[in-house]
Amino acid sequence: MPTPTRLVSLSAAVLLIAGLAGCTAEPDEVAPLPTTPVVQLGGPGEPNRTLSPEEAAGLGTPTYVEEDVVFVREMLHHHSQAIEMVGYVEERAEGSDVLLLAERMDVSQTDEMTQLEKWLQTRGEPVRDPDASHDDHPADMPGVLTEAELAQLEAAEGDAFDVLFLESMIRHHEGAIQMVRELYAAGGGQESEIDAFARHVEADQGIEIARMQEMLAEREG
Template sequence: MAKAHGVLRTVLSARPGRFAGTVAAAVVTAGLLLTLPGCQGDDGSDRATIVAPGGPGEKARHLTPEEAAKAKPDDSPNAADHTYVSRMIEHHRQALTMSALAPDRAASDGVKRLAERITAAQKPEIGAMEKWLARHPATTIPPTTAAPAAPAAGHDHGAMPGMATEQQLAELTAARGTDFDRLFLKLMTAHHEGAVTMAGEALAGGNNVAVEEMATEVVATQSAEIHRMRAMG
């Protein structure tokens, strides 16, 4: 019973737009159905039901598991989702390239630790996004007017917001000491700002829950690091 109450609390705290999906996931994860006393089917037999909270001033609804499953919103990936994931992989890879320069070039321990945190966060994110792409090949993505189609192989990713140019990367590679620290913070701040912009576009135009979660994480993590880098600079 305590486990059932925990599932119910999860359901009640879900976002309205994702309510039905959260219900189904919570019930399946817990391996149980929430049966409410006095809820019966047309044949008089007891039936498991799920409470769907109504909006302000509205009554709650009682849904069967079948009804909850049918009400689950379609979160099929669209072109905005696929474009974001494809481009963000390349965006993150450049951040890893820049961060890998810090141990041998940076003068500040703070810059070195920042580079370590960026690597620790973005490397597994790349892995998660690559797995997402493997599950959702580009040929299965429906079109959308919210974003252009995903870039083909060999696309010039320098057009993405915040990406450093080849010349800037060469300058960063050649820099040492405090010059490296200054340039690293400048380039990485712009890089993070670009990532936040891309994540915002995905949140506005995408449709897939997993991509929404990834983009939300990027906004939260990289916004905090932007503030930290500005303070360091």
């Protein structure tokens, strides 16, 4: 049986241990790493990649960058010329398939221009580059027609117009897809709205290119 002195010593030890435990700071809680796989979408032509838990935990919400603003402004110019080209169709085209295609393009690209303008305005960005002159139009933009080529298209009629329109619009669409790829290559396209729009342009215009190539082949056949 423990002696009274021994009991006092044990009690003191128990109290000391309890006091130390109470004074010890709780360790900071660390947010658990994500356990659900997070897949990062690759750019056009690039594979998707599954992020590690550490990479996924460090992801923030991407914001737009200057490359996105430039892309949106240039795409507005690009769409504007497409709508100008489509405006020639009703009076000059021969085939009903070209008329239907032009109607679809007019609706879709007009809606997309409204979407792009709203994107700029919501972010307080001017629709036009404030450093550019009023008449500045980037003639070296991928796929755009020169003034001479536009005049040639406007002067054509019937079957000749249909063929020239399809050839010109295929080139125009390919230019838009190139602009999307250049956007990602420059580090843009990470903001969710821009990413969604760019991927839509690549997919939608790719489908239209395939259809226009079929239409050309039917005429050549």
